[in-house]
Amino acid sequence: MLLAIHHVAIICADYQRSKHFYSELLGLKILAENYRAERQSYKLDLQLPDGSQLELFSFVGAPPRPSKPEAQGLRHLSFAVLDVANTVEWLQQAGITVEPIRIDPYTGAAFTFFADPDGLPLEIYQVAARV
Known part of the structure; x- marks a missing residue:
């Protein structure tokens, strides 16, 4: 049985800029930060006060997200x-x-x-x- 949303994963274009936005501007708590050399990718685990989490990823060459017109998927x-x-x-x-x-x-x-x-x-x- 599903209980709650544990986390939402986000892929960003500029890791440092997005890390600053979510942790410094929005004030989410950093739980863990890891660089995965084999994937040339950062993974940052952030937590909201209720315990839910955001995972922030960076991937080399990730395409930009289409937003307008709205694309299928997470709105x-x-x-x-x-x-x-x-x-x-x-x-x-x-x-x-x-x-x-x-x-x-x-x-x-x-x-x-x-x-x-x-x-x-x-x-x-x-x-x-x-x-």
Whole structure:
């Protein structure tokens, strides 16, 4: 039986730039960083406060991700936040461009999108505080 999402893997174009974005700007905790010489590839394990993880990979010659028009496959990665407006302000102070805040017509929750250094769509989605 499936319990939760353990991790999401992302392949980046510029490892140092993406490492800085996810660990320094977004504040994800670095769990492990390994260089795999046989593949000329870095693997960086990052953790969110709830224990879920992102794996950041670099591969020589990896093609760019098509995003517009939207391609089949993973559409975006969404992060739960308690306050979208405050998170947007925090992202903008870090120099990250963020789309205007929208309201989900089905749930009434606030959300918006921004992109990582390779154009991967990232979403912040407002959730209720856990009691």
